[in-house]
Amino acid sequence: MTRPGRTAIVLGGLELVAGTLLILQARTLLPADSAVPAPAQYISGEGPTGPVADNSQRRQSARKIAQNLIAPPQLDVSQIQRIEPRPPLGELGLVSGPKTPMPGDWREMLLYRPVAISSAIFESMGRTVAISGVEGIGPDKTCSFRDVAWPCGQRARAAFNSWLRGRALKCLVPPEIDRFAIAAPCKLGKQDVGAWLVSNGWASALASGIYGKAEATARAAEMGIFGTPQ
Template sequence: MSRANQPSRPLLAFALGSLGLLAGMVMIAEGGHWLSPNPPSIAPVEDTGDPNPTSPAPTHNRRPGQPARKIAENLIAPPPLDPSGIERTEPRPPLGELGLATAPKTPMPRDWRETLLFGPVATSSAVFEAMGRRVAISGTVNIDPDRTCTFDGTAWPCGQRARAAFNAWLRGRALKCLLPPDADRFAIAVPCALGKQDVGAWLVSNGWAMAAPTGVYGKAEAVARNARMGIFGPPQ
């Protein structure tokens, strides 16, 4: 191209500058509105008072007793329940009657006192010695240590086993018995307790002693016999 046909440099520079200025001022038309190529910064959304915000509250700020926040309440919901279809049933009866026996209600003389007997040692299934006294548990029939029981044709020393079971349960713990003032002079049958447990009830209900005919442990003995516990069961 000849120098005469080439545009002059000032004209070319002016044209390029005009194109750059026009490109910077171009506006984009969208949806009938003119938008700037550089969108303005988004202002923070003001609180609209929505009672159910979408952002969950931090769990570490939850105070004890504050109700739990429901998750996906509109997606997961409990099945509808018709109250008319609910039927109230009677409470389940006790599994057994072993704990129904209570301490004898026989009135005792006023001068009898509850006395702690430390270090008791069973000499038979319902008799023990402690602090120089020999005490039998009232309302029970003692099993002599020499007694032998038979179960399904097999004999076994149930008397010795009953005494051992009584000692294992006592473990030398103090018994609280209702004693007369002169109880150290002779053997006596009185009610005793280990903590809040009636000793006679425990012995009879576990089959390690029998109930006296006029005592309060007859029902407990019947349960022990039916359950084949203690002397009424297999060799132990």
């Protein structure tokens, strides 16, 4: 017998064995009353000739396997006991309440478009801020220089506004919830606002402040309110 003939016989035998195993497996899984196609239909490669059952019929013919192991056990609700939840594994799981502002919560922030209302007080973003360490003069203040009176308060406020030009000031302020008038140190860029006011004679230094030398220099040079009418 030639080699191709032997190969055909071997392949035919393997197909027969495979078909037999498939039939045995189908008989094991299907119910006893289910019909199993003839071996010749699987060996020849042809499918079942009968009508294909719809999904509802397939669900009805399916049978449960080991339902005592898969189905959940019956629980007695009266025997269930509720226990307290375990504590969180870390601080991230804790819900934090509103934080109470403390003096240490003051921080530097930019106050935009400041407008001077006196020689050392300005308003910005709903806040009223007085420059700390200095004593300004009111806009209705009148100064006298060599028996000549002049409205130094208005001139001081105008000089402060002219220097600010609406530029943002960086000040140490409390949290947003506090909008009361405060005294705070401020800077315009890197320049100390209090130092500029006192050195130009538009405010006086407080006795407990740090601008005493600047006021002495302004008085000696007759700057601002210590000098001639502007």
